[in-house]
Amino acid sequence: MNGDIDALRAHVRRGGLIAYPTESCYGLGCDPRNPRALKRLIRLKGRSAAKGMLLIADDFKRLKPFVRPLNGSDRARMARSWPGPVTWVVPASAVCPPELTGGRPTIAVRVTAHQGAARLCRSLGMALVSTSANKSGRKPAKTAAECRRIFGTRVRVVAGRIGRRRRPSTLIDLATGTILRP
16 A cells, blocks of 8 residues: 555545545545545545445444444354455444435445455554445446546545456345345
8 A cells, every 4th residue: 555544544534535446446435434525425426325335344343333233143144254245235323324325224334355455444443435436327447547537636546456356246135135236
């Protein structure tokens, strides 16, 4: 990971947006507790706020504030797929911002297997919003240079390599077991 982590942490905590490599493409992210940053991210992408966004982290403990308490068997089911490219749709906590959930009672969360993204979460000390680095409806960026071309100075780009996965993470509804995105 390039750059000064203290400056990046300050940028994110102030509500700044970042682009960073993930398993299949570059992701756009911000502090998930900052409604102003979430709204800026939604506007930047030209994305419907009703879609909601997912969170990634290096460890489930960073996701816990956004998730309603889960029973042991549900936690174990999720843990078997993590770290990895599986995103679970789970009940959202009462403090989860509506910009994350799209107004639904659920939130999508993943413990990432991408070493760079996990290191970023660990270094910043937080879970991160993770939505593909693109304008809504366009192909996601695969490189730092593409992110700079698409977003210019509106996003601070963390250089690195994306993973080998060709498709976005698998999305599973925890309550029903339904695969929402293979």
